[in-house]
Amino acid sequence: MSQDQSSVSRRNFLTGTGAALAGTAAGLVGHSLFFRPSSAGAVKQGFEWPWPYTELDPEKVRKKGHAGYYDGDCAEGALYALVSELQENVGAPYTYLPVQIMGFGGGGVAGWCTLCGALNGACAAISLTSKDFYKLSSELVAWYCETPFPSHTSNELAKNGEFLVNKSNKVFKQTVSNSPLCHVSVCKWCKENECGSGCPDRSERCARMVGDVVAKTAEILNAYHFGEFRAQCSESDLAHSCQACHSKESPYEMGGWSRGKMDCTSCHIKGHASLVDPHHPGK
Amino acid sequence: MSQDQSSVSRRNFLTGTGAALAGTAAGLVGHSLFFRPSSAGAVKQGFEWPWPYTELDPEKVRKKGHAGYYDGDCAEGALYALVSELQENVGAPYTYLPVQIMGFGGGGVAGWCTLCGALNGACAAISLTSKDFYKLSSELVAWYCETPFPSHTSNELAKNGEFLVNKSNKVFKQTVSNSPLCHVSVCKWCKENECGSGCPDRSERCARMVGDVVAKTAEILNAYHFGEFRAQCSESDLAHSCQACHSKESPYEMGGWSRGKMDCTSCHIKGHASLVDPHHPGK
Structure with a gap:
């Protein structure tokens, strides 16, 4: 549940402000709200959410993520790497989930290069398995922004021919x-490696990165479910600096028409900020 | 399947280049690749993908999307609006899907304000129900970029107290x-409406927009499954202009280190382009 919704719990939704929906929601309880029987009085078919999680081997998942990219692209490949392991370890309900549900996320959503598909697919697996998807997903995104890709581990696996x-x-x-944007992530890597984004090397880079992202996701989920999860990453100081005025917490007049956790300077440069207002501090 | 993967079909994945995976993939066939029995020889539990689609009422879906925002935020709310209707119309396999799988997408992924959550959730429903998720998702994103939100329809429903x-x-x-980015979409609306992004009015704007996005998604899916779907939207002329050099199709030396379909000028202004190279045409 997001910060936006903190004052509107699922319970309130059914009993209070959302009472107008009671007709369609009748018979549904708690976290099974969005599961419903196929006909009135039928046995509930759904499984309680979140779905059970078993400890995953990050290195096994890394290799499956890399391979999954070559079959289903970045987002579907990431979800596949995590869910197929849970299908193997747990069985149902994971056996009912087609990982193609995240197929659209390929190339940052059908080639639009918005959100990195590896993050999109991995966060879907997080959301399946934890009520704290907001905190865990945010940690994964923050880690992604600060991490050199592909990892040394993935580079070594490739060098030694040890991927699947x-x-x-x-x-x-x-x-x-x-x-966390595909466009930025791909462009920076391509320029550094003097590689066209349509070249096989760029695809291989993204495959290794999917492996790295799902391995980290397995580590986060393992720590959350079986250890002691603590967020390691924070938004950058610079983002915090801008967000002192430009955030949801600020009134409109202070710059509170903005929101987000991305580092502002990934798109906004001084030249930009000065265009907003000649007296802007960033001028 | 993305453009990236056009030469690597699922079939080839199992029989050719992906042969190293045959061990883990044994027993899986065709589009059920990512479903597997919980134990060798057990009856397959999954359902064939894509899942069956029945015609949806866009106006009913619009109201459910608006209400879904207030329970599960933008991405989960969007998936709920579409899937809950299919749960009602079809039953299984939709009754096995927890729409919380897209919970992470709230606020453009846990408040990071990347991909608009309404698009993320709606595209997941597209991907569940069609092998052509790439084409249909791209159309939805293109439409989103060009569409004034909230729609007149949603404004009128709100004015008349006719939402759920x-x-x-x-x-x-x-x-x-x-x-298609949450950050841009929210900021523009907030500035035009002189509204802080943390205010209830901004939440209500996003709720109406979720309704609008899922109503459009229902129209697209209805046309695809029961009519004649034709893409109506195209990337902007300006984006095409930049992409003449900056695309996957271009060699590195021509600017092919870039990729994406977003309008370049949503982040890059002339001042930016001139920083890349003093002789850049955009200077």
Whole structure:
């Protein structure tokens, strides 16, 4: 449940402000709100959410994520890596989930290069398995922004031909995106590696990165479910600096028409800020 | 399947380049690749993908999307609006899907304000129900970028107290985001309406927009499954202009280190482009 919705619990939704929906929601309880029997009085078919989680091997998941990219692209490949392991370990309800549900996320949503597909698919697995999806997903995104991709581990696996699908044994130069956006992440890597974004090497880079993202996701989920999860990453100081005025917490007049956790300077430069207002501090 | 993967079909994945995965993939066939029995020889539990689709009423879906926002935020609310209707019309397999799988998408992924959550949730429903998720999702994103939100229809429903949840009867000024990013979409609307992004009016704007996005999604899916779907939207002329050099199709030296369909000028202004190279045409 997001910060936006903190004052509107599911319970209130059914009993209070959302009473107008009671007709359609009749018979549904608690977290099974969005499961309903196929006909009135039938046995409930759904499974309680969140779905059960078993400890995953990050290195096994990394290899499946890399391979999954070559079959289902970044987002579906990421969800596949995590869910197929849970299908194997748990069985149902995971056996009822087609990982193609995240197929659209390929190339940052059908090639639009918005949200990195690896994050999109991995966060879907987080949301299946934890009520704290907001906190855990935010941690994954923050980690992504600060991490050099592909990891040394993935570069070494490729170099040694130890992935499940071996397309290239080149060791790629690493880049830090400082942004969760596919466009930024891909462009920075391509420029550093002098590689066209349509080249097989760029695809292989994204495959390794999917592996890295799902391995980290497995680590986060393992820590959350079986250890002690603590957020390691924070938004950048610079973002905090801008957000002192430009955030949901600020009134409109102070710059509170903005919101978000991305590092502002990934898109806004001084030249931009000065266009907003000649007296803007960033001028 | 994305453009990236056009040469790597699922079939090839199992029989050719992905042969190294055959061990883990054994027993899986065709589009059920990512479903597997809980134990060797057990009856397959999954359902064939894509899942069956029945014609949806866009106006019913619009109201459910608006209400869904107030229970599950934008992304989960969007998926709820579409899937709950299919749960009602079809039953299984939709009754096995917890729409919380898209919970992470709230606020453009846990408040990071990347991809608009309404698009994220709606595209998940598209991907569940069609192998052509790439084409249909791209159309939805393109439409989103060009569309004034909230729609006149949603403004009127709110004004007349005809939503399922009635929070405000104000008629909001419309804005066109020209971007699929939450941050841009929200900021533009907030500035036009002189509204802080943390205010209830901004939440209500996003609720109406979720309704508008899922209503459009129902129209697209209805046309695809029961009519004649034709893409109506195209990327902007300006984006095409930049993409003549900056695309996956271009070699690195021509600017092919870039990729994406977003309108370049939503982030890049002339001042930006000139920083790349003093001789850049955009200077």
